[in-house]
Amino acid sequence: MKEFPLLRRSIVMHIVRCTLLALGVILLLALGCAAPTQARIISCRIEPEGFKSNAADIEAICRSAAGALLRWFPGYEVPPFVVVRRHGGPVIGFHKNDQGEIVIYLDTEGTYWCQYSYQFAHEFCHLLCGYDDDFKGNMWFEETLAETASIFALRAMARTWKDNPPYPNWKEYRDALHDYADDVVKSRSKASEIRENGLNGFYLAHKTELDKDPGNRELNGAMAVVFLHLFEEDPARWESVRWLNSSPSPEGETFTQYFRKWHDAVPDRHRELVEDIARLFGIDLAR
DSSP states (O other): OTHHHHHHHHHHHHHHHHHHHHHHHHHHHHHHTOOOOOOOOOOEEEOOTTTOSOHHHHHHHHHHHHHHHHTTSTTOOOOOEEEEEOSSOOEEOSSOOTTSOEEEEEOOOTTOHHHHHHHHHHHHHHHHTTOOSSOOTTHHHHHHHHHHHHHHHHHHHHHHTTTOOSSGGGGGGHHHHHHHHHHHHHHOTTHHHHHHHHHHHHHHHHHHHHHHOTTOHHHHHHHHHHHHHHHHHOGGGGGGGGGTTSSOOOTTOOHHHHHHHHHHHSOHHHHHHHHHHHHHTTOOOOO
8 A cells, every 4th residue: 555655656756757858848949949039118208299199109109110120139228219200301319318318200290100110110220220420421321221120120010910919900000011111112213223233333333422311212222122131031130230330430431441340349140141241242351
């Protein structure tokens, strides 16, 4: 009779060991195939004046667009920011306001959620790039990344909203987000010039224009169509932009110097991406 308790304990211990082993295997599989980092809680405030829309709805849009990018930035803490209405085009302020917030200005209103998403993702990308008020000679490259982020975010939001929209009744709006992104891509007619002459040929042909107007949407928008494939192929590459402005750009910094600085600053996991983009522009990173 005394053997039965021992047998029961043996069976229980065996079950416990098997359960722990199974959990360990599941954990290893989860780590090996880890899902991208989900967006953290971010301090986002909306000044609704002039938007002619509900502040909660605007915040929902901004958080969704931010999440489409931020999920690929593990461990990054977003500084507090406020979204403000302005006329004259969207922009991000270089200096924090009296409340210590970064100010993101949008030039839209009403319920044009696609336009909110497009504009906000662009400016939020500048924030992720660690934008700075220094030499603007190569600013067109960051503008190109930000334009890429707008299209990327819209397409990502369209997928996310299929099952997890900010509000249940916004679920069907996902098609509008995707269509808006497609329309932006189709409007970049100069992308055909890149297909003919390559990215470096395109850059050299338009260098004067880009230096004069870094935010030329016709030009950096065309290059963004090319960049989009790189970041959709592996969205984890987005994290690389955190080191784009790792140190101030001195007056007269060349594009090659700008790229070398970025290449030297990024972690090893992003060096290959920077090298690949450098090659597209005909840049030799070797010293």
